[in-house]
Amino acid sequence: MSTSTKNQSKILVDIGSSTVKVYKQKGSAVSPLFTRSIPFKERFDQDIGIYEPNKTELFELLNEIKDKHPDSQIKLYATALYRKLTTKAKTELIYEVFVRTGLFFNIISHELENFYLEIALVGKYTKDEPVLLVNIGGGSTELVAMYGNEAVEKRNIDFGVGTILTNFPKLNENYSGHDLQEVVESIKEKLPELQNGFSTAIYNGGELTYMRLAKYKLDKNLIFSDPNHPNTISAEYFLKRNREIYSEVSINDLKNLMPDNPNWMLGSRACCAIAQAVFDKYNVKTIVPSDSNLIDGVVRQEFRYVTISGSFRKHLPYILEARKKLVEGKVQVLSSRFTEPKNPGEEFVVFTGEENATPLELERHHLDSINRSDALIVCDPEGYVGASALIEIGYAQSIGKRIIFTEKPEEFMLNTLPREVGL
Incomplete structure (x- = not known):
C-alpha cells in the first residue's frame, strides 16, 4: 500500500505576505534552501486575489522549484493575507495555481x-x-x-x-x-x-x-x-x-x-x-x-484532524491500515469514527456505534467533518474511487479544502482537480 512517501525527499514551501521560504525535508531533518521576496501585499484584493505580476512571479518560482527537484514531493503552505480571500477568490486561486504548476495551494488557517x-x-x-x-x-x-x-x-x-x-x-x-x-x-x-x-x-x-x-x-x-x-x-x-x-x-x-x-x-x-x-x-x-x-511543526505533525474517504465496501482493510498510521501519528480522525464493521462487504457499510443512523445522516456527518478537518484523505488503492467518495471530493473541492489521494486516481477528471497524491 503506497500511502506513505517517508523515504522520498520533500520540498516544503512557506508562502507569506512578502516572502517565499523554501526548505528540503529528508526524514525528520529540514534544511533551508533559499528565500525569495515577492510583495504579495502590493495591490492585493480579497475579492480578486494577488496582483497579476506577483502571481506570475509566483508561478515562475514554483515551476522553477519543480524543475530543480523533479523527484521530490512538493508541498505548499500559504498563510497571512491569503486567509483574507473570499471563498470564491480562494478557490479560484487554488485552481489557477494547480493548472499552472500542478501543485496544491494549501491555505492554512490561523489556528x-x-x-x-x-x-x-x-x-x-x-x-x-x-x-x-x-x-x-x-x-x-x-x-x-x-x-x-x-x-x-x-x-x-x-x-x-x-x-x-x-x-x-x-x-x-x-x-x-x-x-x-x-x-x-x-x-x-x-x-x-x-x-x-x-x-x-x-x-x-x-x-x-x-x-x-x-x-x-x-x-x-x-x-x-x-x-x-x-x-x-x-x-x-x-x-x-x-x-x-x-x-x-x-x-x-x-x-x-x-x-x-x-x-x-x-x-x-x-x-x-x-x-x-x-x-x-x-x-x-x-x-x-x-x-x-x-x-x-509541519515535519513533526502535519495534521490535527482529518476525514477519511474511500470505498468501505471494497477496500476496508486498506482504509483501516491508513487510519491506523494516522492515529499512531497523533492525528484525530473525525470520520469515520469507528473501525468495526457491522455488515462488511454490503452496499453501504455501517460500523458498530452508528447502527441507529440512516445512510443520509452518516453522509451528512461525513461532509460536516470535512469542514472541521485539515484535509480530506482519499484512500484509493490502484486509483479506484467510489460513488460516495466522489460526493465528498466534490464538496471538499467546492470549499477549497485540501484533498490528498493515497494513490494517483484512475479517473481522468479527478486528475484535473486541485489535489495532492501521497501522504
Whole structure:
C-alpha cells in the first residue's frame, strides 16, 4: 500500500505576505534552501486575489522549484493575507495555481499555523511545568502558555515591533535616543496578567540567529535536548546585552551583522524591548532563543484532524491500515469514527456505534467533518474511487479544502482537480 512517501525527499514551501521560504525535508531533518521576496501585499484584493505580476512571479518560482527537484514531493503552505480571500477568490486561486504548476495551494488557517508553531517550539520540551512561548511580530505579539503539547493560556496583544518604533521614533538613531528601561516600562503597562507562572520562555522569530550575530552570552541548553534549540540565555545576561545594544552598539554595526538583509536589524531594538518587558513582567529566569517556524511543526505533525474517504465496501482493510498510521501519528480522525464493521462487504457499510443512523445522516456527518478537518484523505488503492467518495471530493473541492489521494486516481477528471497524491 503506497500511502506513505517517508523515504522520498520533500520540498516544503512557506508562502507569506512578502516572502517565499523554501526548505528540503529528508526524514525528520529540514534544511533551508533559499528565500525569495515577492510583495504579495502590493495591490492585493480579497475579492480578486494577488496582483497579476506577483502571481506570475509566483508561478515562475514554483515551476522553477519543480524543475530543480523533479523527484521530490512538493508541498505548499500559504498563510497571512491569503486567509483574507473570499471563498470564491480562494478557490479560484487554488485552481489557477494547480493548472499552472500542478501543485496544491494549501491555505492554512490561523489556528493550524499556531498549532505548527507550538509543536515546533515545545515538541521536545519535557519539563513538568508550563513554558511561555513568545512570538513578536510587526503589529502584534502572541503569548502562549504551554503545558506539554497543550496550550493552556493564550494572549494576542495588539502591538508589535512597528508599534514600538512609531511610539519611540528615536530608537533607530545610531545610538538609541530612548533609554531601554523607559521603553520596557511603557510596554509592561500594556501586558496582560497571566494565570500561570514560568521559569522558562521560548523566544521565537529568528532570535537564535540574532543573538548569535549580536554576541549575546549563550549557554548550552541543559533544559531539554533538541537540535533546533541548542542554547539558552539567563534573564540577567539578556538584560545586560540589551542595554549595550541600546547605548554601545551603533545601528550601522547591527546592520553590518546581516549584510544580505541589513534592514531586518532595524527592528532589533524594538523587539528586544518587548521581549525584555515580557520576561520582566512574568519573572522568566531562562530564555531559549529559537529560529523554529511553521515548517518545523509541519515535519513533526502535519495534521490535527482529518476525514477519511474511500470505498468501505471494497477496500476496508486498506482504509483501516491508513487510519491506523494516522492515529499512531497523533492525528484525530473525525470520520469515520469507528473501525468495526457491522455488515462488511454490503452496499453501504455501517460500523458498530452508528447502527441507529440512516445512510443520509452518516453522509451528512461525513461532509460536516470535512469542514472541521485539515484535509480530506482519499484512500484509493490502484486509483479506484467510489460513488460516495466522489460526493465528498466534490464538496471538499467546492470549499477549497485540501484533498490528498493515497494513490494517483484512475479517473481522468479527478486528475484535473486541485489535489495532492501521497501522504
